[in-house]
Amino acid sequence: MRTHTGEKPFSCALCGYTCSTRSSIHRHVQNHTGKKPFSCTECGYASARSSTLKRHMITHTGDKPFKCSECDYTGALMSTLKVHMRTHTGEKPYNCEECGYASTYLTNLKQHLLSHTGEKPFTCTVCNCTFTRSSTLKQHFRTHTGEKPYSCTECNFTCALSSALKAHMVIHTNQKPFSCTECSFTCLYLSGLKRHAKIHTGEKPFGCTECGYASARLSHLKRHMKIHSGEKPFSCAECRYASARLSHLKRHMKIHTGEKPFSCTDCGLASANLSDLKRHMFTHTGEKPFGCTECGYASIRLSHLKQHMQTHTRVRPFSCAECGFASENLPHLKRHMLTHTGEKPFNCTECGYASTSFSHLEQHMQTHIREKPFSCAECGYAADRLSQVKQHMLTHTSEKVYCCTECGCVCADLSTHRLHVQAHNSEKPLSRTECGFTYSSGQPSLDATHNRKVYFRCTKCSFTTKLPARLLRHRRIHNGEKLLS
Known part of the structure; x- marks a missing residue:
């Protein structure tokens, strides 16, 4: 009768739990005492309930008597089959009172509620990272232990996550x-297809409270918020580099190790990152997968397409208080501000080089890492190309082979010659005494243009100079040459 009346006369003195039967209260009390009298004879599993032990035993027998009438799913318990059927009916009985989130599973709702409270109850004992799920903590802990329990049956691949193994198996199978009805996109998981569908619908439910940024993914919004907070929890032990993303730190570490595990099968080029190799492959195929819907522009990089799209919208909400510079995004403005402060936060640990751009530092670091099999017999200069050594040898012989048709100036290499010709063609050419070029005897000089200036800019960094000779000298820093004093 208590099932009809709702009467619950039995209560727990420790937590206030109430129930309708004496046996239920006895089972509940065992949650507080930790007593688990029912144990498995096959493994170390133990439980407070005999019914729970019976369910566990099915994991050893492999018996799954309950079958879905809609698909090939089979379950060990009727309760799990009932939950599975919700994937066909679309039923989501567990709803969040704070937002519109709904789920098929109660456990998913409980985890979702932590996103509102900010609570992360699971803490790593090694690095104090916190997580909302115990399963995520277990996965994270493998980054410390190096454990890779999942292995491929087709090859020697091993990994720490079952999802990573599933993704790897696509290489073999x-x-x-899961395929998109709007385009040719296919993926391994239903969740991935749902995320992709937002590209077509334009849905971006996760918005930033600080600016107008919105995203289709909560993880992208969290990443974006670090731009405002300035938080960079992942730092390099070798230098002062720090990042908001662990993946960026891992990529950066390859600068120090020199590791390049990804190689091109067409030309032998080796890369530290798979994404860089994929972009490189486009140079062989000629493919440019990222196309502009407004014009015929196409690129091998999505980031380049996004930058290009700004030329159509011309929305530049971030402006400099020092000058009239305006940018489409905050990081570009921050980089620009360094031109006013003179700060160069990215420093080379091998030499005194410093830059305002991390990408320029990465390019520079290659000069230390790159193998240099060709060396000069006159001095200690070494290079990765024979042509560079031949060009360098002209500094010892003083041989000058490129002649200017305008004034008779002869240069030691083609690049110097081109810079010299630029001085003639420019509206602000260089003077003879400033540029350091060698002229043939009896030829007219460029002294008439002394009162005008021209600036030569390095294509790899922000260095500028009025002297082409200095630009050439500066370029040797990028080429890895050791300058002669």
Whole structure:
């Protein structure tokens, strides 16, 4: 009768839990005492309930008597089959009172509620990172232990996550069961297809409270918020580099190790990152997968397409208080501000080089890492190309082979010659005494243009000079040459 009346006369003195039967209160009390009298004879599992032990035993027998009438799913318990059927009916009985989130599973709702409270109850004992899920903590802990329990049956690949193994298996099976009805996109998981669908619908439910940024993914919004907070929890032990993303730190570490595990099968080029190799492959195929819907522009990089799209919208909300510079995004403005402060936060640990751009530092670091098999017999200069050594040898012989048709100036290499010709063609050419070029005897000089200036800019960094000779000298820093004093 208590099931009809709702009467619950039995209560727990420790937590206030109430129930309708004496046996239920006895089972509940065992949650506080930790007593688990029912144990498995096959493994170390133990439980407070005999019914729970019976369910566990099915994991050893492999028996799954409950079958879905809609698909091939089979379950060990009727309760799990009932939950599975919700994937067909679309039923989501567990709803969040704070927002519109709904889920098929109660456990998913509980985890979702932590996103509102900000609570992360699971803490790593090694690095104090916190997580909302115990399963995520277990996965994270493998980054410390190096454990990779999942292995491929087709090759020697091993990994720390089952999801990573599933993604790897696509290489062998080429099977992606979920496909988009709007385009040719296919993927391994239903969740991935749902994320992709937002590209077509334009839905961006996660908005930034600090600016107008909006995203289709909560993880992208969290990443974006670090731009405002300035938080960079992942730092390099070798230098002062720090990043908001662990993946960026891992990529950066390859600068120090020199590791390049990804190589091109067409030309032998080796890369530290798979994404860089994929972009490189486009140079062989000629493919440019990222196309502009407004004009015929196409690129091998999505970031370049995004920058290009700004030329159509011309929205530049971030402006400099020092000058009239305006930018489409905050990071570009921050980089620009360094031109006013003179700060160069990215420093080379091998030499005194410093830059305002991390990408320029990465390019420079290659000069230390890159193998240099060709060396000069006259001095200690070494290079990765024979042509560079031949060009360098002219500094010892003083041989000058490129002649200017305008004034008779002869240069030691083609690049110097081109810079010299630029001085003639420019509206602000260089003077003879400033540029350091060698002229043939009896030829007219460029002294008439002394009162005008021209600036030569390095294509790899922000260095500028009025003297082409200095630009050439500066370029040797990027080429890895050791300048002669």
